[in-house]
Amino acid sequence: MPIEVNGKSFETDEEGYLVNRSDWNEDVAKAMAKADNCDLSDNHWEVINFLREYYDEYQIAPAVRVLTKAIGKKLGADKGNSKYLYELFPYGPAKQACKYAGLPKPTGCV
Numbered sequence: 496m497p498i499e500v501n502g503k504s505f506e507t508d509e510e511g512y513l514v515n516r517s518d519w520n521e522d523v524a525k526a527m528a529k530a531d532n533c534d535l536s537d538n539h540w541e542v543i544n545f546l547r548e549y550y551d552e553y554q555i556a557p558a559v560r561v562l563t564k565a566i567g568k569k570l571g572a573d574k575g576n577s578k579y580l581y582e583l584f585p586y587g588p589a590k591q592a593c594k595y596a597g598l599p600k601p602t603g604c605v
Contacts, residue, residue: 519597546596556601559589
């Protein structure tokens with residue numbers, strides 16, 4: 496099921512994740528967030544960009560526990576906790592943030 500962004504069509508899987516990671520850009524992320532009634536703040540972008548860097552380094556999208564721990568290490572304990580991440584991404588921090596970041600669905604997510 497493709498999504499339309501700025502007159503261009505991007506292929507997604509049945510759950511809305513980009514099929515081609517190279518199609519990702521900030522406008523695609525904003526369109527995905529808008530479909531979920533989510534306005535991306537600087538805090539959202541901090542997590543999204545962290546995930547993209549993490550994926551580039553490890554070639555895997557982290558599950559929520561790994562994400563929480565890694566964010567805590569890099570961004571501090573106030574951001575590396577489930578409560579904070581679920582406030583930003585109520586549909587599941589790893590799942591929803593990875594989707595907006597143009598990454599595959601994290602392993603272990605249903």
